[in-house]
Amino acid sequence: METAPLLKMSQISKTFPGVLALDKVDFELRRGEVHVLLGENGAGKSTLMKILSGAYQKSSGEIELDGVPVSIKNPRHAQDLGISTIYQELNLIPHLSIAENIFLGREPSKFASVIDQRALVRAARELLKGLGLTVDPSARVKRLGIAEQQMVEVAKALSLETRILIMDEPTSALSQQEIKQLFATIRRLKEGGVSIIYISHRLEELFELGDRVTVLRDGRSVATCEVAETSKPELIRLMVNRELTEQFPKRQATIGEEILRLEGLTTSGLRDISFSLHKGEVLGIAGLMGAGRTELAQAIFGVEKIEAGQIYVKGKARRITSPRRAINCGIGFLTEDRKSQGLVLRLSVGENLCLPSVDKFTSWGMVDRNKEKLACRRYIQELRIRTPSLKQKVSFLSGGNQQKVVLGKWLCSEAEIFIFDEPTRGVDVGAKTEIYELMDRLTAEGVAIIMISSELPEVLGMSDRVLVMRSGEIAGEFSANEATQERVLQCALMA
Amino acid sequence: MKKLLIMMLLILIALIGCQRGGDRAGGPPKIAFVMKTANNPFFIEMQKGAEQAAQRLGVNLIVQAADREVDVEKQMQIVENLIQAKVAALCVTPSGSREIVPAIDKANRAGIPVVIVDTRVDEKALSESHGKIAAFIGSDNYEGGKVAGEFLAKRLGGKGKVAVLEGIPGHETGDSRLRGFREAIKATPEIQIVASQTANWERDQGFNVFQNILQSHPDVQAVFACSDLMALGAVEAIAAAKKTGQIVVVGFDALAEARKAVEQGTMEATVAQSPATMGELAVENAYRLLKGEQIKPEITVPIKLITKENVTSQ
Amino acid sequence: MRPNGIALRQNFLLHHARQLGTLSGLLVLGLVLWVLTPHFLTLSNLLNVAEQATIIAIVAVGMTFVILTAGIDLSVGSVLAFAGVVMASALHAGAPLPFALLAGLVTGTVCGLVNGLLITLGRLPPFIATLGMMSVARGTALMYTGGRPISGFSENFRWLATGEVLRVPIPVIVMIGIYAIAFFVLTRTKLGRYTYAIGGNEEATHLSGVNVRFYKTVVYGLAGLFSGLAAILLTARLNSAQPIAGMMYELDAIAATVIGGTSLLGGEGNVLGTLIGALIMAVLRNGLNLLGVSSFLQQVVIGSVIIVAVLIDMALKRRGKYS
Structure with a gap:
């Protein structure tokens, strides 16, 4: 017609x-x-x-x-x-x-x-x-x-x-x-x-x-x-403009020793959460909206107040009461909403990259800009962030590149535990694959990842283990072999 | 668009540039008059008097004032700027009797004579800095306060409760009026000052403060305000409390509006200082000084109590 | 992607276009005054203007820090008065000069820190917290002095206002020093970086592990410190500390900051712009005095300049001339 x-x-x-x-x-x-x-x-x-x-x-x-x-x-x-x-x-x-x-x-x-x-x-x-x-x-x-x-x-x-x-x-x-x-x-x-x-x-x-x-x-x-x-x-x-033979990279990491353990963690929105996370592991967290997944990430990162329970990092009990302490424990948090929580849009790419780790480049309160520049250059190259310069305001970058800047922030702060909250939301297919590959590379280097996602294929494709949350509790745990769309979904929905 | 703007700017500059020539020629003497403020009836009348004298004598008069009466810093800036503008003589009503001294020093150094009007300069501060003023022109505020006090005492029959609305504390003018008033009241021990609070020279504050006084002292029989603006505020507060005619109000400055109030009976009396005469005398004396004549170091403008009897004769 | 060299140079211009704009505004103003009056462009008058700008300029440094964090400080004028009378009474009580100066600076800083704590720990909006402090500091200053100014100081102290080095008045030297330090702090230190970050996106900054409360408190403390410093200079200048000094200075400081291109939304701007903004205000007042313009018209002109400056800024922004 x-x-x-x-x-x-x-x-x-x-x-x-x-x-x-x-x-x-x-x-x-x-x-x-x-x-x-x-x-x-x-x-x-x-x-x-x-x-x-x-x-x-x-x-x-x-x-x-x-x-x-x-x-x-x-x-x-x-x-x-x-x-x-x-x-x-x-x-x-x-x-x-x-x-x-x-x-x-x-x-x-x-x-x-x-x-x-x-x-x-x-x-x-x-x-x-x-x-x-x-x-x-x-x-x-x-x-x-x-x-x-x-x-x-x-x-x-x-x-x-x-x-x-x-x-x-x-x-x-x-x-x-x-x-x-x-x-x-x-x-x-x-x-x-x-x-x-x-x-x-x-x-x-x-x-x-x-x-x-x-x-x-x-x-x-x-x-x-x-x-x-x-x-x-x-x-x-x-x-x-290229064939995508496989969306998810073949995982190469070997799972190592335990790096993070939660015991009976309870906050206003979470009840009795216990699990452990190992080096080189991707732990997927599935669940419906409002099941408490973001709250869990916030609790680990020191944003939510912990009412009971304990967090162990590398076997040592740590009291995480603020993001600063979480960062000092080697935790990085890629928030769901990068514009309102992840980036300072009016600052430059370089300034954003170094925000959590300015201390590393600071002596006597003064920022060593050359040292900082070198580090930023490295992450821009490593993550292939497309920007004309370090001084470019981050608001001028495309969504995918902004997400990479957020990722770079935590690489720069030398985090060993990454929490990804909906890492591929609003990101196109090409950039998605790139992010998956980055996650794979990180785990190969011994980093542990907690990945919160609403997209089941992504959770199943990337995770070594899957936790399913339901109304503030852990409703089930599946190994990569056990996890199927049906099982996970059923677990998340069960009343 | 841009070019047009630049063109217009250039034309403007050229036009004004032609005008500027006049500034350099000898011409009439340039006398600056710096008042505390330009938005208070007292100073408006003073400005009128000064302008009349300037016209009569053929003086190029510049009148400047800070936005707010108490802004001593701004007044100092204005004096500094006028020194830069190379005026021949300065007449100043000081916003602060001590704070004006550094400005007088600067004028002295630039060889510009200073005539002080209305508010006295602090003698001690002036002598400490070896500052010099050419003359003081004003009325005796202490005497004015005393006259007002005596009138009130007589009006109340030597007995009663009185409230006072003060000006900004630390102000020579207000302080002198207050001292004079207290001195007069002291002579009649049965008159009691039950409340004495500042209303910062302002009319709306005069209203609020007196309203509060009426709450705490409903039996107050009279009020003396250190300025007419505050007195007029009190008059309105009395009207709002439906007590018009029951409380004696005495003000200071004899503003046109206050005279009208005296005529109507809402105010009992006000002390006349005739700011216009002050302005006139200031410019006149500055002019004579510039012509090389001797002037008196202290020129007093007489004080007069305005009551219902003499208000129309003014 | 374009070659990096070009992008960088372009970036530099884009970065400073706003300050260049303000500076050219100041120059045009100067040009006009030069044409209008022979008294404007003389060395003694220019030094005179610079000296007149110092008080507001120094208060505005603190204001710029605060506004960069997307806050506001309405208490600077009152804090200035309070710090001034505390220092003056210390001098009158016979305290050694350095001690008295320190007393003024500490008083200002403490008031500022209290503002900061009310905002960060008390979670009050900056407008409310500093509005309260504006009244409290003013009232305390009035009570402390019984409303009377404290005046008459030693020549040593007054030298801070009357002294000159190579004809340049001491306050002007102090002002330049303060701006150099503030520029350095904002561009090269952690505190500066965090100041911009907090104003740009407080939550993201918090989630990046920055102790936002601490740095915000420090910034308000700085505003108080600069008020204290301005109080010292003002007291020396007038040879008197008045409890009613500094009224409405907060508005002049905000105006200087905004004319200088700092966004009231926070995260954008710098102190060089503020210095130019303060100079524009001083030059304008000076010029209007030199020309003998009536004080009523002066208010209209100054208000219009503030509005026009911000209008031009916004128009340029919309056209994408700079970011």
Whole structure:
């Protein structure tokens, strides 16, 4: 079925100081299709979408809507043209109600700008019903789960008479059940004639949902094809321009002596956690959201207060009451959210790399910058961090490279125990493999890793042992041989 | 766009540059008048008097003041800057009677005569630094306080409870008025000062402080405020307490608004200092000094008590 | 990827573009005043302006540290007054000069540390903690002195304000020294690094093992220390320590910091900008006095300059001229 394109972006380029982010990209969107935008982190997907949604101005190129050239001046203008975006980080105001959020800035008013609360709620209820959602429109948004909040964003977009809906990694924070619900909504929207641009790293979703796919690589559009006519390996090849024969590296480490032991660890959210970790081992921690996995990492790292129990590092009982003490014990923590917890975005790559270990380069309170520079150079090389210089602000790096900077921080602090909390969230296939390889190399050097992850294939593919957590306790332990998706999932779900 | 801006800037500079020529020519003598502040009626009247004299005598008068009355540092900066601007003579109402001394020293060193207006310079501090002033022009605040005290004592029949609103402590003006008032009250032992608190020369603080005094001493019969602004604040506090006419209010400075209050009866009396005369005399004497004439080292501007009887005759 | 040399040089310019912008603002201001009045560009007037800038400039150093951590210190002016009267009464009590100076500096530092502890241990927002300290320090100074200024000091002490070395007033030399030290501390020491890191992302810094509470407390202590130092210079300058000294200095210090390009959100800026900011304010006041502009108009002009400076800064940022 060939129809004239609803949207045509041709030869779009965008430059930032020192960076060519987009290089003559072509992109086309048909009426009522789900068009998946695929590419590694830093390939230019977000930049392209920000141009379409008016957040950025293009440096050159043409945008046509319904065959008419338009220049999108700002986000408001994009909205008026019927283009809405749902970002990864949702833009809702937690203290307002669902209805108020949906109509923020466009509240129906009776007279003298007194808001007509009833009309507001009524209109919101109708919109939500259309999406198959049965929540009370006057409920506060902060009470909703992430999936429901996303629905509110969708409803908001619909209320704007959206023709083009951009969704940036909508499933990254959703459970399996919620994803199904979201997909049902997307199909309904599609039937209603809305065109959807869908950005995702998850190839499975693409095949389940997409009509066509456009692959971006290094700021260029590599290919556009019908989903039905392509395959996973081909897409991966297009994205990274190399065949990925095996996602997970063959583990080479030999498991050595015990390095960390927890005995009866109890905090406000954890009960009686005991396990041990050995040199060269990857210990996977699986479990549903809210099972206490991040709390466990925080307890080991001295963020959560320990109420009972004991932590032993290399056989010695240690009281870890602050991150500083954890670091002194040789522990490094790669947090789930690198932007708010892992990095100081306004500081440079070098300054971030050395943040936990400035002491090493300091004498009499003064930082020896040459020594520091040498160390940073080493880690940039070792981790292949792509940055023009040490002085580059870390906020200018792509997501994958930022993650590597976080990793470098802990390498620099000479950690021997790494806690990875969702190490590959929001990271593309190529960078994922790179991170797995790094984990393998680290363990080969005798480092021990605790890996918290929601992606079962990753847990099963990388771990030597798997612990499953459920409501603040350890619900089961599996060796690499015993662990299967079914067993782990069953253990995590069991009431 | 950028070029246009630069062009405009250049034109502006050229235009102003032409104007600058006048500055260098001999012209009339440049006299600077530095007041405590420019946003208080007392000093506004002083400024008017000074400007009138300047116009009459053909003097190029520059009036400057700090934003806040008590900002001694800013006042010192202004004096320093005016010394740089090479004024011929300086008239100053000191924000602080001791803190002004370093500034006087600087003017002395630059050979610029200083006429002090309204607030006296601390004699000790001045002699310690071997500073010199050309003249002091002002009224006797101590005498004014005394006149107000005597009036109040007579008005209350030599008996009663009195409250006092003080100025900022450590201020020569306020301190002198206060001492004069206390001296007068001492003569009538049956008059009791039940409360004496600062309202920092300000009207809104006069309101708040007197409201608080009314809470703790509901039987207070009279209030003396060291300035009219504080007195007017007290008048409003009395009105808010629905006690208008029951409490005798005496102020100081004879501001236009205070005179009106005396006329209407919400205030009983105010001490007239005539700031306009001070400003006028200051500029006049500075001018005579520059012409090489001798001037008196101390010029007193007479004090007068304004009451309902004489308010209209002013 | 581009060759490293070019990227680095570009980086240097990008890094300092903001300060260059402020500096050119100061130069333009100077140029305009030079045209408008013959009294501006003389050695004695320039030294005069520099001396007038010292008090605010020194207070603003502490303010810059605090604002870099994304905090604010409203108490600097009151702390200045308190430290001043403590030092002055020590002098009047016959204490040896170094001891009295130390008393002033310690008083300031202690007030600052209390601010820091209220913020870190007491978990008060900086605005509230320092607002409280502003009132407490002022009130204590007034009680301590009974509201009266303490004045009249030895020539030795007054030399701190009246002395000159090669015609340069001592306060100006002190100011330059302080800025050199502060620049060094911010760029080369651990304390400086952590100051930026805390302002950029406090949580990430904490999770990197930095004792955030300790360093924040130290930073507020520094603000108090600089207030104490400014108190010494101000007292020497006026030959009097007033309990009501330094009112609204906090706002001037914040203005100097912001004009100098330090972001109120923290993590961005440096002290060189602040020095230029303080000089701009002093030059502006000086120029307006020289020109005999009315004191009402002066307030309007100074306020407008602050707004315009920040507007230009933000416009440049949006255009991506520098980061």
